[in-house]
Amino acid sequence: MSDKISVGAISGAYGVRGELRIKSYCAVPEDIESYSPLSSEDGTRSFNLALVRPVKNGFVARITDVTSKEEADALRGTVLFAQRDQLPSLPDDEFYHTDLIGLEVYDTGGTLIGKVKTVQNHGADDLLETQLAGSAQTVFLPFTKVAVPTVDLATGRIIADPPEGILPDAKDV
Structure with missing residues (x-):
């Protein structure tokens, strides 16, 4: 950090x-x-x-x-x-954007999705711009408890359960 x-x-x-x-x-x-x-x-x-x-x-x-x-x-x-x-200390479920950038994102089955490239906010919830593993393509994951149930700064990992349709099909990558 x-x-x-x-x-x-x-x-x-x-x-x-x-x-x-x-x-x-x-x-x-x-x-x-x-x-x-x-x-x-x-x-x-x-x-x-x-x-x-x-x-x-x-x-x-x-x-x-x-x-x-x-x-x-x-x-x-x-x-x-x-x-x-x-800066003030944050509650357990809040994070500074800079701490999220670079974290690896895994799905709930343990498969690497990619790495957080940026954190965006266009007026609603934060979005994690995630560069997909082995690709230059990025996707935007909603940074909500439902879509991102676990953020572990100590291990540098995020566990995500992306909504249907966010990730491209394997044949599209």
Whole structure:
């Protein structure tokens, strides 16, 4: 498990005085501010984030040392990470997306289905984008108790019971 968790991203400048538009990936979006200082993925940059006000799909924020639109624009696309120990502990049936990526997915009979490539959420439940074993093809498994009854982070395994029609027939692969 990584010691850094992605909590948001900088989506660009807001205005001309160095304010930034921030997307928060936190369950309580405003909590992103409390995890400062945040860092870039490689850890070379550190950001002390102060939320100014909410805007559509995010927040306006200030970061120390960013004083112009050009400096703010240069940070566009920067993913913001917090240290795992800064974040709240999760209940047993909740997981940080980063912890699921790379886990092997097996069916209830013990057959390897593939590996979790990404975790997507388009407004309803999370979906595990799973790259099928021995193939470049991916499928989306609903991340629900019914479809994914077991997640074992210690062994790096997920046991899935995919709904009918999610997995391709063997002849289709």
